[in-house]
Amino acid sequence: MSSAPSAVLEDGHRELVDAFESFIRREVVPLAAELPEAGDLPPDDLRTYVRKRSAALGFYAGDYAEELGGSGMPFSAVVLLHHAAGRSGCVLAPYALAGSDGPSPLLRNGTPEQVERYLLPLVRGEAVRCLALTEPHAGSDAFRLTTTARRDGDSWVISGRKTFVSNADRADFALVVTATDQGAGTTGGATAFVLPMDQPGLRIGQRYEGMSGEPLFELLLDQVRVSTDAVIGGEDGVGAAMALAVDSLSRGRLIVAAMCNGIAEHALRLGVEYAREREAFGNRIGTYQHVQELLVSSRAELEASKLLTLACARLVDDGTEAPENAALAKLTASETAVRVVDRALQVHGATGWVRGHPLEFLYRYVRMMTIIEGTSEVQKVIIARAMGLC
Ligand SMILES: Cc1cc2nc3c(=O)[nH]c(=O)nc-3n(C[C@H](O)[C@H](O)[C@H](O)COP(=O)(O)OP(=O)(O)OC[C@H]3O[C@@H](n4cnc5c(N)ncnc54)[C@H](O)[C@@H]3O)c2cc1C
Structure with a gap:
């Protein structure tokens, strides 16, 4: 077991996360390895294959109830799976989990006919x-x-x-x-x-x-x-659309936060590995305090972000879905991920900047995270309101 503080909040779903990571390692990573160029989004047929295979195994849309075709997982388990997908560093892994093309909480409020016709095929991964x-x-x-x-x-x-x-x-x-x-x-x-x-x-x-x-x-x-x-x-x-949308925002933001933490963990690992090997001026660059500063700050910020995200997900399972919690987690995790990826690229010098390097892709990919599901500034407005400032 990891001795990281955030491991305390991961333990309840260890077996599930292990099973998901094993699926990614055995079935998804080999598919990604065949992609012609590392560094861009995978083609639609591969994404579709991964989505359907993951749904058949019960990971995709896992938090939907069994009668809707899901696995009835707690929300905190789904958050850990999104984290694991990002941490894997595999560009195909996020498509194993429901995202912006998957079942929408809006449709949970659909009529029985709408649930049957639209929501169920989404949960099964058959529709987009x-x-x-x-x-x-x-x-x-x-x-x-x-x-x-x-x-x-x-x-x-x-x-x-x-x-x-x-x-x-x-x-x-x-x-x-x-x-x-x-x-x-x-x-x-x-x-x-x-x-x-x-x-x-x-x-x-x-x-x-x-x-x-x-x-x-x-x-x-x-x-x-x-x-x-x-x-x-x-x-x-x-x-009623505003009420329905606002209801579903917290979970969406916590999932984005988990994705960000996973991406940041992967980027930090790449940075640490490189700093341990690369030499300059006769020493490994990881021995220089300026390089340590980049990686240690990332480690501290990421650990805090993971704890915050996982604690907020637990609160959702316990019945507390406070919008300011999700805003705190999404703001922290997305801004942290942008910084962590940037620093890991800096540690790599030109090697990380070259097209086709995983960090070059992550640098472009992670940038959307402070904009989607409400910008960082909008999260701050929500938090300021909750603090009674406006
Ligand atoms: C990758 C990606 C995928 C997307 N997918 C979808 C999708 O599937 N469906 C969809 O409908 N939309 C989608 N969007 C759009 C997204 O929801 C909007 O970009 C987002 O809501 C921000 O709106 P905007 O871009 O118009 O920026 P604006 O709202 O114009 O904001 C511009 C700037 O002003 C700031 N700002 C705005 N209001 C305030 C305020 N009150 N206080 C402080 N600062 C403020 C913002 O934070 C930002 O920095 C997507 C965007 C991206 C980047």
């Missing part, structure tokens, strides 16, 4: 979805929406423009959040719809190339006419 919330003028201020759903008799008519949507090119359906126009001049908050990607009037617009090779997409909705069945949660879901 995207979430279209962000708009050109509604990012952090996510509910200042101009995409509108207008009630028209028994139908809804949706028009607008969404931006920076992950997975839109390979999704089977989209979860689209709109402002609601109930007619007769009344607006009723935000409403989430589930739309098949081949829905008439819905199309992908611009493609944005991300730093780490991951594309994002614009989604255009031109008079998309759907029946009331498309409202997530049915009639109760009209105007």
Whole structure:
């Protein structure tokens, strides 16, 4: 057993994490080794294979209830699996776990028909979805929406423009959040719809190339006419999207925090290994205090971040889902991971900067973590509110 303080919070799920790591080592790492170039996102067919295989083994979407096709794992176990995927350093490992294309907590509030048609295939890893919330003028201020759903008799008519949507090119359906126009001049908050990607009037617009090779997409909705069945949660879901989304944010942020901690642990290991071997001025560089400073600071910050994330995940299992806890963990872990990867690259000098080196890829990949699931500044706003400052 590790003597690290954070190991205290890992022990309860040791066997599960060991089984997941063994799956990654035996089945996923060999697939990643065949990729033509280390340093970019793996192709879709490999990601799909890993997702389905992991679902068959019960790891993917493991925290979903058994009657929904999951394994009924505690949330803290899922957080440890995300950490382990990042720590493995294997670019394919994160696809073994449900992420932004997997089952959405929004659909847990779906009607029984929506659960059957959309959520269950997602939990089984057989379908992929995207979430279209962000708009050109509604990012952090996510509910200042101009995409509108207008009630028209028994139908809804949706028009607008969404931006920076992950997975839109390979999704089977989209979860689209709109402002609601109930007619007769009344607006009723935000409403989430589930739309098949081949829905008439819905199309992908611009493609944005991300730093780490991951594309994002614009989604255009031109008079998309759907029946009331498309409202997530049915009639109760009209105007309820904000409450539903806010409910699910804490878990999503803790999962991002765990991914960040895993990435940072991998980067730190690479930095330490290199510092123990590389020589300059007749000594191993790890003996120089300036190099130690980079690695020791990373170790201390990472250990604190892991403890915070794992403690918050435990609290979720114990019934405390405080948004400021998730904000504290996500802020700490994402900012720590960016710093730790940067320092590990610095320890490698030009070797780490060269395209194809794992740290060169991680340096680009980790940068999104302080932006997705609420920027660092938005996490600070949540924490400041909880402190009674605003
Ligand atoms: C890799 C990636 C994947 C994404 N995937 C999706 C997706 O699948 N679906 C989707 O809908 N969106 C997605 N997004 C969009 C993402 O949700 C937004 O980028 C994010 O919410 C921030 O919005 P913005 O980019 O418009 O920045 P803005 O909100 O314009 O913020 C710009 C700057 O102002 C700061 N700021 C804003 N408000 C405040 C405030 N009140 N106090 C202090 N500072 C503030 C921000 O922190 C930031 O530094 C993705 C983004 C990325 C990078």
